[in-house]
Amino acid sequence: MYSLDAPIGVIDSGVGGLTSVKEILNLLPGENIIYCGDNLNAPYGNRSADEIIALTKKMLNFLQSKNVKLVAVACNTISSTFESKEYEGYEKNFNFPILSVIEPAAEDVIRQHYKSVGVIATEFTIQTGCHKQLIQKMDPTIQVYGEPSKNLAMLIEQGDLNNPAIHNDIKQHIANLLSQHPLKEIVLGCTHYPIVQNIFESIAPNIKFINPARDQAISVKKHLKLLNILNPNISGTLEINTSGTSEIYTTILNELEINKDYSLNIIEF
16 A cells, blocks of 8 residues: 555656646645656657657656656657557556546546547657547547647757747647648647647637646546545655756746756666
């Protein structure tokens, strides 16, 4: 049985998962969080399934050594390997619950009674079709249209959020979706994308862009409550572990207005 003050793990291929960390901190301020960002190998979305799974196992093994009580996978690409029948199963080898970011996003689409949604995500995530499968499993009448991006996560990962290439890439993907489908809602299907959600909204102000991070935080709280392992403390700790450099974390933490004190370790998972 896990102790109440055991940490929560959060993993991503890079800095994108900090969007989920922000929402977990807001909803569960007493929890201790250990973040793993594999920036050295980011982005995962252009890698093969075997590579993604091998890299993910390294982070999960690291978190297992930290005795985490739960892991939130704040990466759609990794989550798609859990949700896809072709790859699923390896996450069951770990002795803690592992929560996908895709499932709560799909459940939110159902709750909101959307008739059709777009999904902008990495090439790998779109290729697996996980968003469409999960949404249509719950409601087959909802139309789901995917738009893959090869470069956007990588551009954000570079840390220059004013780079015109980010604006141009987002503009192209929105145009691709809207030119074919009269959409009103689009899921940001990569946790890097909400970092620049303001750019999405400036390009298409009439579209509702769905950030799954809040839904994932709610899912984390629900599971901890169900297991009776919510931390009752007022304020927890934040530990960041990265295979990359510290500079990008300073940039993104500031951009997301995460003001919590944290420790940062540069490691090899």
